[in-house]
Amino acid sequence: MKHLSRFLVASLLVLGLSTTNAQDQNNPWAVSIGVNAVDIFPTGGDLPVQGEIFDEYFNANDHWNILPSVSKLSVGRYIGSGFSFTAEGSVNKISNWGELNGEDQSVDDLSYYALDGRFSYSFKDALKAKWFDPYLGVGGGYTWIDEIGVGTVNGSLGINFWLTENLALNVQSTYKHVLEDYEVSNYPPTHFQHSAGLTFAFGGKDTDGDGVYDKDDECPEVPGLAEFNGCPDTDGDGIVDGKDDCPDVAGTAEFNGCPDTDGDGVPDPKDDCPTVSGLASLNGCPDADGDGITDGKDGCPNEAGPAANNGCPYQDKDNDGVLDKDDNCPDVPGTVANNGCPEVTEEVQATLNEYAKTILFDTGKSSIKSESFNVLQDIIKILKEYPSANFSIEGHTDSQGRATTNQRLSESRANSVKDFLVNNGIDQSRLSAKGYGEEKPIATNATRAGRKQNRRVEINLVK
Incomplete structure (x- = not known):
């Protein structure tokens, strides 16, 4: 129990330092918890109780040592280009000590704990997979059995099965090759360590401080809202500024975020008369007499007339039936045949x-x-x-x-x-x-x- 306490304290310290540093890093972090199994037999080692490499590799009943509780904790940091570094700590109890002359060998519950570091490469992006994430790792560490410790060189093969963007089921098998020999019966031998557990991904850079990490932030340098993937909505109309034609004035989605103050179906930026309901064909301005000339430019807004006469109807001052515009003699009554002028009889x-x-x-x-x-x-x-x-x-x-x-x-x-x-x-x-x-x-x-x-x-x- 003394060693278990040491391990838990060291693991919590590593986790605490890692999460603190993560606040200033640009890459995500991951924490894994789970159980581990230590197998001394299928390693091709020098002990009489060890068999050939991978011999009875899956003989869990006879050879695996499993502590029936959470017994492994790791903290990993993504480096880039598929590479990551992971620090791991694990504890166990060793009762299965390999096999000799066909007889399973046992010991009296030796304490086992290890601290390891590993560089891993993920094949997820290379496989263009979304949830299947196999990886290879190499590294080293230090393993203790009871009071005796030894350095190891490690090689790992593992798979993360991503259940969500941040949660994965992890399985891993690590070959730990001991670097030193001890002339005692319970020195740490070369062995395999298998593990299974859950991996939680978290952390990342938040340049604009809006609570949305840059990797998920569509506007990483401008503070925004989580519901808009980190992009701002200055006017609060539910349309992000980048897609809002009027980002400073609340509007509707129908008009790309612009308002229609007079409700005439023409948004204010395109409405020449934004406070008076009008016609789309006249850029939102009214035309009371329906002559196609907006009231503001119509000399006679309540009486239809042509544009050539400023929106006013043509007059016939001399009442001779010929409009003044066509009347060569607008002040003297004439005849239509003579263009509004009197005829010489x-x-x-x-x-x-x-x-x-x-x-x-x-x-x-x-x-x-x-x-x-x-x-x-x-x-x-x-x-x-x-x-x-x-x-x-x-x-x-x-x-x-x-x-x-x-x-x-x-x-x-x-x-x-x-x-x-x-x-x-x-x-x-x-x-x-x-x-x-x-x-x-x-x-x-x-x-x-x-x-x-x-x-x-x-x-x-x-x-």
Whole structure:
């Protein structure tokens, strides 16, 4: 019992130091507890009671020494690339001392305890296995039987059967070769030590201090929550920040963590009007009149109209049935056929020419007599009633005098009338002037009355 107490104290010390160091290490630790069996016989040793190597290897009834309680404790640290180091302690009682001349040999319950260290290589990753974890180990240690101790060189073969990520069933067989000889009957001989137990894996580095080890932490450098594998959820909406389009504002999974304040189905970052319910087609903004223009940009939000008119309907100020946008004369009633402008009727045309015939000029000149100014104002008034109509001012003479002189005079008088009209508010682009001389008489030049009729100015509509 004295040696058992020593072993338990040493094992607890190793375990205590290991778990303390684990807080600063990047690799996981493992603790195993279980039972062990010591078998002296199938080792190929030098004692008369030992047989050939592996002879009756599984003869547990006759050769194995088993203490019916927890009798082995180990602490292991993963090094990397499949390698680990393990410190083990075990206790036992030796009553089976091999076999001599076919007779099983026994002793009086010798105390057995051992402290060993082992480097192991796991084949789990090489086999791409999830639960089956065979390993090989080499190492050494020190074994005592009663008061006599000796150093050993060890070789181990074991298997971990992982039941969960952190719990495994462990079985192991270790060959312990004694390095020294003693001339006493109960010195520790070369032997096998078998064991079975449970392995608990734990520990690891936690860089961000969030309680989730780096090997399991999807966000190892940012403190997070265990339920999100160590990743943070700043706004507490159940969506980790890395997948949350709005990590600082609580939202819904439907919108990748973003809110929809106005409930219109458009998340706030994509909603141009986040506090007012609107249409997805208009980036979340409302359109009260349904004209496709958001209320904020609609000059007439409650009255449908085209975008070209700032959302307002087109007006028809002169009520002539032609919208102002298509009305060449929006302030004067006209006809559809004439693009909203009034049409010059035959009666108006006749009136213009009746007025034009009364325009008087100084004899042989193009200067207009002042008594004709009133009639010219009447002509101007009529022309202004038809702002889209264009007119041709035509000058004519009788046949008296030279034809070339008459031609120049007719052109000069036509231009004189045009200039008067332009100077009094008629757009010159609407007017043209031409002289015909004596080419187009409307009466005979043989009489005085006929020649008077031929000396005239006409104002005709250009169609």
